[in-house]
Amino acid sequence: MICLFLSIFSYFFQTALTGVSERTFIAVKPDGVQRKLVGEITHRFEKKGFKLVALKLTQASEDLLKEHYWDLRSKPFFTELVSYMNSGPIVAMVWEGLDVVKTARKMLGETNPADSLPGTIRGDYCVEVGRNVIHGSDSVLSAQREISLWFRDNELHCWEDSSSRWIY
Numbered sequence: 001m002i003c004l005f006l007s008i009f010s011y012f013f014q015t016a017l018t019g020v021s022e023r024t025f026i027a028v029k030p031d032g033v034q035r036k037l038v039g040e041i042t043h044r045f046e047k048k049g050f051k052l053v054a055l056k057l058t059q060a061s062e063d064l065l066k067e068h069y070w071d072l073r074s075k076p077f078f079t080e081l082v083s084y085m086n087s088g089p090i091v092a093m094v095w096e097g098l099d100v101v102k103t104a105r106k107m108l109g110e111t112n113p114a115d116s117l118p119g120t121i122r123g124d125y126c127v128e129v130g131r132n133v134i135h136g137s138d139s140v141l142s143a144q145r146e147i148s149l150w151f152r153d154n155e156l157h158c159w160e161d162s163s164s165r166w167i168y
């Protein structure tokens, strides 16, 4: 009984309390898919130590994209943004780990590739803001909103990552 209590407590502590279960939504945009960057991008997140929770190749509808970029609806580039994102398949993913939202944004680089340092994904693989190959949630709250927009609950996989005790 005590063992059961301790293992439940330890699981709860390692995930919820330590923030290891934080999730973010990452998408390789249509240009990233066309330019065969899917392997390179997923490789970076795997090598960093994050855990893949969901992944699918999907053609997003205009409605989904308008909802996804709702905050930008009044921007002059909104229509072009939706049509670019709708121009081909996207690889949608959910990654999990400690501070994954903030760290993933650092791995992506700045919105404008010209401001992105070499070593970041946008710094290494693109040149124009309207073709910046990857999306990443900008806060824990937007990650939750975006994950529920792009994935059903049964597409989010709970699995034990055998390398996690070497990462945490």
Ligand code: DAT
Residues within 6 Å of the ligand: 072, 077, 081, 110, 111, 112, 129, 130, 132, 134, 135, 136, 138
């Ligand atoms: P980010 O994708 O870094 O979170 P954002 O949310 O401000 O940036 O904008 C969403 C996308 O819209 C961005 O990845 C590319 C496009 N975008 C942003 N600013 C733009 C601009 N000035 N001109 C054209 N496209 C732009």
Ligand code: MG
Residues within 6 Å of the ligand: 136, 138
């Ligand atoms: Mg954004």
